[in-house]
Amino acid sequence: MELFSEVYGCYYAVVAEILRSAPLTRAQAEALAAGRGYGESVLQLIPKLLDSRDWPLLEERDGLFHSRLDRLPDLPVTHLERAWLKALLADPRLRLFLSDGQLARLEEALAGVEPLYRQEDIVYFDRFLDGDNYADPGYRRRFQAILAALADGTVLRLTYQAPKTGIHTGDHRPLRLEYSPRDDKFRIYTVKVQEDARHSCHILNLGRIVDLFPSEARYDGAFDVAEWRRRHRCAQPLLLQVTSERNGVERFMLEFSSYEKQSEYDEETGACTVRLWYQWEDETEVLIRLLGFGSVVRVLEPASFVTLMRERVARQAALLGFGPKGTVAP
Amino acid sequence: MAYRELVKRFESVREYMRDFLVFGYKTRREFDGKSARTYDNERRRIESWLGDNLRWEYRAKGKAVFLSMDAAELAHNPLYRAWQSKSFTDNDITLHFCLLDLLADGLPRHAEEITDALAARYGTLFELPTVRRKLKEYAELGILEAQKQGRALCYALSPCTLDSLFPDPARLPELLCFFGETAPLSVVGSFLASRRGEEDCKLRFKHHFIVHTLEDQVLLTALEAIRTQSRLEVTNVSGRSGLEQVTAAVPVKIMVSVQTGRRYLAAWLPEQRHFVSLRLDYIKALSLRPGQEEDGACRALAEERLAHSWGSILHSNPRLERFSMTVAADEAREPYIIQRLRRESRCGTVEQAGPGLWRCTRYVCDAGEMMNWVKTFIGRIVSLECDNQSVVDRFYDDIRRMAELYGGED
Numbered sequence: 001m002e003l004f005s006e007v008y009g010c011y012y013a014v015v016a017e018i019l020r021s022a023p024l025t026r027a028q029a030e031a032l033a034a035g036r037g038y039g040e041s042v043l044q045l046i047p048k049l050l051d052s053r054d055w056p057l058l059e060e061r062d063g064l065f066h067s068r069l070d071r072l073p074d075l076p077v078t079h080l081e082r083a084w085l086k087a088l089l090a091d092p093r094l095r096l097f098l099s100d101g102q103l104a105r106l107e108e109a110l111a112g113v114e115p116l117y118r119q120e121d122i123v124y125f126d127r128f129l130d131g132d133n134y135a136d137p138g139y140r141r142r143f144q145a146i147l148a149a150l151a152d153g154t155v156l157r158l159t160y161q162a163p164k165t166g167i168h169t170g171d172h173r174p175l176r177l178e179y180s181p182r183d184d185k186f187r188i189y190t191v192k193v194q195e196d197a198r199h200s201c202h203i204l205n206l207g208r209i210v211d212l213f214p215s216e217a218r219y220d221g222a223f224d225v226a227e228w229r230r231r232h233r234c235a236q237p238l239l240l241q242v243t244s245e246r247n248g249v250e251r252f253m254l255e256f257s258s259y260e261k262q263s264e265y266d267e268e269t270g271a272c273t274v275r276l277w278y279q280w281e282d283e284t285e286v287l288i289r290l291l292g293f294g295s296v297v298r299v300l301e302p303a304s305f306v307t308l309m310r311e312r313v314a315r316q317a318a319l320l321g322f323g324p325k326g327t328v329a330p
Numbered sequence: 331m332a333y334r335e336l337v338k339r340f341e342s343v344r345e346y347m348r349d350f351l352v353f354g355y356k357t358r359r360e361f362d363g364k365s366a367r368t369y370d371n372e373r374r375r376i377e378s379w380l381g382d383n384l385r386w387e388y389r390a391k392g393k394a395v396f397l398s399m400d401a402a403e404l405a406h407n408p409l410y411r412a413w414q415s416k417s418f419t420d421n422d423i424t425l426h427f428c429l430l431d432l433l434a435d436g437l438p439r440h441a442e443e444i445t446d447a448l449a450a451r452y453g454t455l456f457e458l459p460t461v462r463r464k465l466k467e468y469a470e471l472g473i474l475e476a477q478k479q480g481r482a483l484c485y486a487l488s489p490c491t492l493d494s495l496f497p498d499p500a501r502l503p504e505l506l507c508f509f510g511e512t513a514p515l516s517v518v519g520s521f522l523a524s525r526r527g528e529e530d531c532k533l534r535f536k537h538h539f540i541v542h543t544l545e546d547q548v549l550l551t552a553l554e555a556i557r558t559q560s561r562l563e564v565t566n567v568s569g570r571s572g573l574e575q576v577t578a579a580v581p582v583k584i585m586v587s588v589q590t591g592r593r594y595l596a597a598w599l600p601e602q603r604h605f606v607s608l609r610l611d612y613i614k615a616l617s618l619r620p621g622q623e624e625d626g627a628c629r630a631l632a633e634e635r636l637a638h639s640w641g642s643i644l645h646s647n648p649r650l651e652r653f654s655m656t657v658a659a660d661e662a663r664e665p666y667i668i669q670r671l672r673r674e675s676r677c678g679t680v681e682q683a684g685p686g687l688w689r690c691t692r693y694v695c696d697a698g699e700m701m702n703w704v705k706t707f708i709g710r711i712v713s714l715e716c717d718n719q720s721v722v723d724r725f726y727d728d729i730r731r732m733a734e735l736y737g738g739e740d
Binding site for chain 1: 353354379396402473488494505513519521532534535546557586589591642674710
């Protein structure tokens with residue numbers, strides 16, 4: 001099977017949208033191409049569709065472009081897509097999104113379809129083992145209530161088991177659901193609705209939400225999670241030196257490819273200088289991941305982070321009986 | 331040839347996109363073996379697909395183009411845009427829309443009837459063989475259903491739509507958004523989602539390797555080979571030497587590291603008689619070959635070896651090494667350290683070795699593979715024991731070098 005096919009393509013999608021929106025003006029067609037197409041689609045697609053006879057799908061009358069088609073249907077779900085959906089049926093997370101009725105309908109409709117892949121053929125060998133329990137009916141109920149609240153903008157009364165401070169109950173409006181494939185866990189960003197209007201952003205693990213109910217509280221404010229995250233980003237990026245020893249540059253660049261970063265390679269030394277931005281809440285995680293690279297990565301700035309690295313290394317050297325600068329103590 | 335936004339082969343942009351995203355430091359002249367014109371066209375194309383996500387900076391050696399983004403802020407993987415860039419002919423697109431429109435009534439028609447109707451209804455003349463080819467192609471894709479009526483082969487539009495699969499569409503956007511980022515071959519989910527227009531379902535992803543999608547065709551073929559018990563002919567490019575090698579392999583598993591972002595095809599090499607793990611991003615091409623009866627034995631062996639693998643490598647040698655690490659952790663104040671040992675030691679045995687001391691023991695084929703993980707406990711490691719002393723020595727050496735790096739001066 002081939003993934004790279006024009007039937008899934010951007011131009012086909014833009015043309016379908018223009019045909020469904022017809023009759024329309026040139027400006028409207030260009031706006032659709034600019035919105036859904038690529039950066040230069042207005043220049044490359046529109047002339048083919050409107051100005052030439054290359055794609056005779058529209059005709060111009062009275063300054064408007066009319067579709068020459070009668071009833072353009074939705075593109076049927078292809079064999080590739082059916083096989084992919086069939087493979088999802090074996091994924092325990094699918095039932096978080098669907099009701100039993102929807103699942104039964106999908107299973108029936110896809111009976112006889114070969115799955116595109118089998119779960120057992122893929123091994124996630126370093127995934128954390130304490131992931132969320134998707135088989136728990138209570139977890140599923142809470143997950144679906146949170147999905148509904150995300151879509152509707154409603155507030156939920158959540159009872160949460162905090163790891164250090166125990167049980168808390170409060171009114172929260174879910175704003176964003178976040179999944180980590182490494183942790184195999186979901187978290188939600190919420191705004192906690194308080195009577196004194198001092199609303200605050202919280203990040204809660206779904207696995208620690210013990211119970212939830214609809215709340216009568218309302219929050220119609222425009223809390224912006226992206227902006228909140230920007231404000232909680234490190235004030236100064238890490239400045240790192242990554243050496244090419246043990247393929248270090250390639251390993252580092254791939255492992256940290258999900259972070260915002262800028263890099264420069266020095267051919268003479270074979271080392272790479274990287275500026276890396278991270279969220280404050282992830283500081284310990286970034287620290288231990290950098291430690292995992294050993295001497296391949298050296299933190300140069302900021303001083304506060306260098307101190308964190310130095311303290312851990314010094315503590316370790318002391319535990320192993322090394323003297324200053326790595327000499328073995330007598 | 332004039333510049334176009336669309337491309338014939340995905341391979342032509344795969345390497346550029348990976349370099350822009352993962353490395354981000356190469357300048358125009360550092361793209362070995364590519365002409366300046368090719369580089370300029372590919373950069374312009376990728377810029378056109380990705381818009382503001384593609385950034386650039388002037389450096390000492392020239393203009394460096396890079397993709398820098400916080401993946402946790404992305405609602406959709408922007409690299410999927412590359413999968414939507416396949417070029418086509420004028421006939422392809424015209425036939426596509428006219429055929430869908432003509433067959434929307436659900437009635438089956440044979441090729442001649444369709445060719446005549448296209449001319450009558452849309453005023454477009456197509457050669458019969460052209461129409462036949464497109465009908466056959468669309469039947470293979472599943473867009474059309476082919477059915478025999480007497481001696482004639484008739485085609486009708488497939489009734490399988492998102493609406494028929496999900497008559498109750500509640501949470502369908504969220505489902506497609508979630509699995510369209512996290513499931514294997516997730517780009518297929520994005521194809522389905524694009525029928526409904528892009529929606530922001532307020533789902534985001536942490537520790538998310540968007541670059542993986544560039545290997546999705548390789549992954550698809552590899553998974554098909556595993557499922558159908560076929561062999562593969564693998565064209566692999568060495569990450570270090572750049573040398574290309576063609577190998578016959580029995581694929582057994584896809585090994586995914588959710589921490590490092592590396593993904594591998596684990597396979598048995600029948601000629602060399604050992605397992606190998608090949609990085610998916612270094613595989614240039616895969617083609618299916620018939621499986622052999624004896625391949626079943628190496629699949630069974632792979633399952634056996636998997637139980638004692640730490641990382642991506644399935645070892646051919648059954649000898650196991652005992653590795654044990656003792657860390658200092660106050661169980662009352664630092665329970666998260668003990669929790670880390672339990673969740674991250676990949677089914678290792680975790681036990682208390684004394685007050686404030688916790689030991690993790692694991693039997694593995696190669697303890698050396700564990701060291702990156704071990705080093706994440708730097709500052710707490712009280713002792714390491716291993717049947718293979720060189721592994722422990724390497725750790726000591728690394729700590730010595732780190733102590734030199736951070737040896738006190740700023």
